């Protein structure tokens with residue numbers, strides 16, 4: 001309610017009519033048990049009733065659930081007290097690379113060259129998302145101030161056109177002018193922009209502030225202008241396409257149909273490309289995808305984006321390839337840990353008659369059942385992409401298989417990327433490590449504070465920070481418990497009635513779970529509990 005009042009003040013249409021019934025009734029959930037006429041009532045208003053009209057269930061806003069004790073509370077607290085501060089030190093320093101410094105140089109308030117990977121801007125946005133998601137559960141004045149500082153840094157770097165990519169901006173200013181926006185997809189512009197949009201949506205939802213939302217909308221408008229016919233390659237077939245999810249987050253934060261249309265248009269442009277390679281999933285048109293191929297982060301982000309778009313459009317042609325590829329992964333290409341993307345390097349399509357069609361793939365899905373243990377790649381970001389995809393498939397279908405897959409990878413091949421002290425990271429997550437290994441591998445086989453490709457650490461931080469939101473979802477008159485862990489969840493309904501549910505458990509060490517209804521609305525409610533596979 002507080003949020004809707006703020007929204008009205010700003011004149012941004014965000015929420016639909018209170019209590020409006022949009023979502024389909026939950027009829028999936030093969031192993032979800034309807035519990036048990038508690039005599040409660042929940043009008044079960046979803047957090048965002050006018051969004052995700054084709055979802056079987058909808059998420060609650062960040063801050064609705066807070067871990068209170070046990071396994072997840074420990075992970076969350078570690079993230080808050082160790083990981084996010086450690087990442088801030090690295091992003092703020094220039095010891096390893098340039099992160100925030102690149103923004104300062106782009107803004108003209110510091111001197112120096114662009115330094116670091118082309119996706120370093122995106123890592124800053126992921127950190128920001130993590131920090132804000134922590135604030136949603138646990139207020140922290142110092143962290144909140146730090147968040148506003150870096151947002152000012154971002155805002156200052158944005159070009160008048162709305163374009164924001166520090167590497168290109170700095171190079172265009174300093175060098176012979178070969179640095180051209182959207183000319184090269186390996187500059188990762190859309191990856192960075194997607195994370196900017198998601199961070200902005202989260203920041204607005206949690207704080208009510210529009211500072212970063214404003215930056216993200218200007219950047220989206222810039223992208224909108226680029227999406228003319230024909231759009232450049234960087235837009236037609238971007239790598240690690242986080243922008244589908246980002247644009248949809250922006251749409252749901254602002255209610256601006258324009259960003260939904262842009263997400264659809266960007267996806268249509270991407271959907272029809274072919275004659276590329278399997279490393280970027282653009283050898284075959286999207287609708288023909290049936291097997292997971294190529295770079296696993298790129299694949300999983302693409303499919304997560306497509307699933308997110310399905311939640312808004314309900315287009316079956318989006319869901320059909322997703323279900324095919326998902327089954328291929330689960331049946332033939334997934335480790336017991338939920339890790340995915342088995343190969344450091346490979347070639348695809350495998351065994352093609354015409355050898356000219358074969359190209360290199362890297363950090364990639366391999367052949368069916370090709371799951372090496374010592375050299376398992378299983379990049380933390382690929383595993384996170386798999387979790388993001390499964391969360392959206394769960395929302396789309398209500399089919400509990402997707403929750404099982406989410407839980408499997410979360411415990412076993414996402415958290416493995418983080419040390420128990422919260423400040424050292426894996427890039428790859430092998431199933432087995434021996435010393436010595438009779439070959440040299442590209443990535444460290446112990447956890448380290450910094451990785452040359454620093455995508456995984458802030459991605460881990462944001463996943464842990466948003467993990468409370470994966471504990472529950474809602475549909476009409478139904479609350480679905482998805483991930484277990486001691487927590488308190490507050491589900492608000494239209495007339496300010498509120499369900500407050502406290503969960504006490506030692507899960508995953510014990511399957512015993514106690515639910516305490518601390519505050520009940522006055523009408524009936526269905527509570528559905530997942531029985532973990």
Ligand SMILES: [Zn+2]
Pocket residue numbers: 379380381382454455456457459
């Ligand atoms: Zn990564």
